[in-house]
Amino acid sequence: MLTxxxxxxxxxxxxxxxxxxxxxxxxxxxxxxxxxxGDIMKVYLKVDESKIIEDVRYEITGCAGAISxxxxxxxxxxxxTLDNALKINDGDIFKVLENIPEKxxxxxxxxxxxxxxxxxELLSGKN
Numbered sequence: 001m002l003t004x005x006x007x008x009x010x011x012x013x014x015x016x017x018x019x020x021x022x023x024x025x026x027x028x029x030x031x032x033x034x035x036x037x038g039d040i041m042k043v044y045l046k047v048d049e050s051k052i053i054e055d056v057r058y059e060i061t062g063c064a065g066a067i068s069x070x071x072x073x074x075x076x077x078x079x080x081t082l083d084n085a086l087k088i089n090d091g092d093i094f095k096v097l098e099n100i101p102e103k104x105x106x107x108x109x110x111x112x113x114x115x116x117x118x119x120x121e122l123l124s125g126k127n
Contacts, residue, residue, distance in 0.1 A: 002064060008098035014071035015064040021071075022057045031118035035110035039066045043118040051082045058114070065104030069111035072096040082119050088112060 002012045023030075024044040032042040039062030046055040056078055058070040072093045077085035090108045094100075100107070 006099060006101035007064065007068070008100070010072075011064075011068040011097040011100050014068035014097070017071070018067060019071055020057050020074040021060065021067070023059060024055055024057050027057075029118050029122035031114065031121050033110065033114040033117055035062070035066070036106055037062075039063065039107065039110060041066065041070060041110055041114040043070075043114050045118050045122055047082065047122070053077050053080055053082065053085055056115075058111075062110075063104065063107065065100050065107035066110060068097055068100065069093055069108040070114070073111045073115050077115060082123060086116060086119055088115065 002015065007015070024046050027044040028047050029045040030042060032040065034040050039060070041062065042059040044057045045053060048054050056074045058074070060067050060070055073088065076088045076092055076096065090112055093108045093111060
């Protein structure tokens, strides 16, 4: 069904595996954002003393597009510095997913905005 809806295999796999779903005990930062469609994402960040992202998890109330976009976002930032992680954008995630339906592109934006919010709040000391 997801293939017929316009999701490419990488996006489907991220959705089915949900590899980075859940929370992190003693996270350094927890931030939440609500999308224009009502999807809710909460991001948990764990960083080391060098400000390198050690782990990221999302809790998501949303569709396959939201889940697959968030899972792809984790793979793009894990192991990177906070500054480099802030450079990821919608296009980076779309390339990883290869394709999701056009009406779900806002899900990619929500994953990026939630990640950026978490990083920005961590850097500003708002946690």
